[in-house]
Amino acid sequence: MDNPKIPTPLELAWRRFIRSRAGVIGGILLLWLYLTALFAGFLSPYAIDTQRQDQGYQPPQGIHLVHNGQWMRPFVYAMVRKRDPVTFQLKYSEDTSKPLPILVFTQGEAYSFFGIPSSLHLFGVESGSSFFVFGSDQLGRDLYSRTLVGAQVSLTVGIIGILISFAIGMTVGGISGYYGGTIDTVLQRLVEVLLSFPRLPLLLALSAIIPAKWPSTWVYLAIVAALALIGWASLARVVRGQMLSARDLDYVSAARALGVSDMRIILRHVMPNLSSYLVITATLALPGYILGESALSFLGVGIKEPMTSWGLLLKNANNFEALNLYPWLLLPGIYIVVSVMAFNFFGDALRDAADTTSR
């Protein structure tokens, strides 16, 4: 006799998750985004801080297949810069006499992958010429490379921020819900005050505290801390609600009767039971951090050079003239939109999968 295999709750949830097409697509997109951030040095053709004086604001180069009526391996044309004789504007045009085949696994500018020095890039063109997928910025830096490397900042801000938020939110919310009474009232008043601030003004005020002299890695940490400092309040409220309903359940009373300390009950007994719920809340709260960081960096009070992030890249487009003449500066914005959407799809699908009551 075979035993029919009984699916565990996790397997059941996984099956429900798989059924949601949007959720699966979102998950795959997230995986892809984080992998590109991890291997950004390899995937991007250039270093992010290489400046090229004569190649500022170069438009993206299109990939061609046909040269002089002949099929070729994918190639781009070199760009030449000329001053328009009438408007004196600098204009780029393709030099169609000179095809530059796109080389795969090519040697290029050096970068470091977790301390391992390397100069291998996924693609590129022969040295001396350049291939800018997303065009270049004012200083002639490759926007595509900067976008990929910027993902390292933009995508980790959310994860680290949410971890800090959760640590604070779980402790405060847990204590508030578990003890009730005066402690609860005081903590809830605090949460209320934090929640009655519009996010952006408070974020602006907090990021104005960061001294201008700080190196960019410290600024990065400070921004994450500012985001987390604002984010924990709503989480604490959610955790408190769950805690209130959990604290009179039998297993909690049992643990208390055994003399387990309060903090241990909160963190080791109740929280694991809320874990699926917490993970989902985290996934759905994460886009807020990404958007918050991009807004701050966009306004020039967030991440600073030589680090880069999607919001900081969009800052280049924050003047009407540049926006009109060099619209490709908006391309990093696509990454913000896609990652936020992917998180929302993924989070919604997770929530539906974990929800066993509504079906």
Place this chain on the structure above:
Amino acid sequence: MWIYTLRRILTMIPTLLLISAVCFVVIKLQPGNFADQYLEDPRFTKESAETLRRQLGLDQPDYVQYGRWLWGVVSRGDFGFSFASGRPVSSLIAEKLGWTVFVALLTLLCSWIIAIPLGIFTALNKDKPISSLLNFFGYLGLAIPDFLAGLLLVSLVLKLGGSNVGGLFSPAMIDAPWSWERVKDMLAHLWIPVVALGLEGVAGLMRQMRASLLDVLNQDYIRTAKAKGLPSRVVTLKHALRNAINPLISLAGLSLPSLISGTIILSIILNLPTIGPALYDALLSKDQYVALTLLMFSSLMLLIGNLLADLALALTDPRVRYG
């Protein structure tokens, strides 16, 4: 009801006090103060910078500065003065606050007008491909940061040869008296921030409206209404919709924080005379009383908005009773 309203307003006072104290601490945590910039200015001697510091009251301990400001606010409605321009804060920001509320309310109104019908439509046609498409656009709207939406619209208008971007009025209209022409000119400028801001609201409201209506449509009394032969139009519009719209009213209050945040960032991009650019400048130049007052008013707007949403809910939903 009146007692409830009064109590809510009274509890706002300690909250506001706490908020102002927190804001002051945050502002004071900034390194340096307003007078520091003169220390590096070769035209100022060290002594004159010191005199300035004393004149601005910055030589006093922080709690004295805060106490004096608070006393000014409570005793004579004086919110201090701006270090940069020397003018009283209240005269600087009154008009800006007005525009902020106006832009936010206009956006709220527009997003309701657009989102409610769309939400109803997607709920009633939930299996058709057009609804999936609209839902997808809903997700997209939630994912586009408002400043990016603003930039995209500006870029689009500029590409199409338009010039009505930035500011509230065309140069010729700035000082003109109010007239129909001036209103039209303003709307020609204002639609960009309203659309960019409203995108997120429309997307969120549409999803809520859809979910809420679908919920109500499954209830027994709807089946009863249909069974007794009422036309389905009447059932959806009169029976279902009225109940489905209630949860959205409290949502309007909840959407205020992002609306105010969005107004601020879009005003900085588009150079609108709201509190956005003023707050940004005040924070960066350490003009402390302006920054403090603006931070306070932005959360006061939120508190009032939430109160209004709660009251509106009590008015429309007879089940809600406040004691």
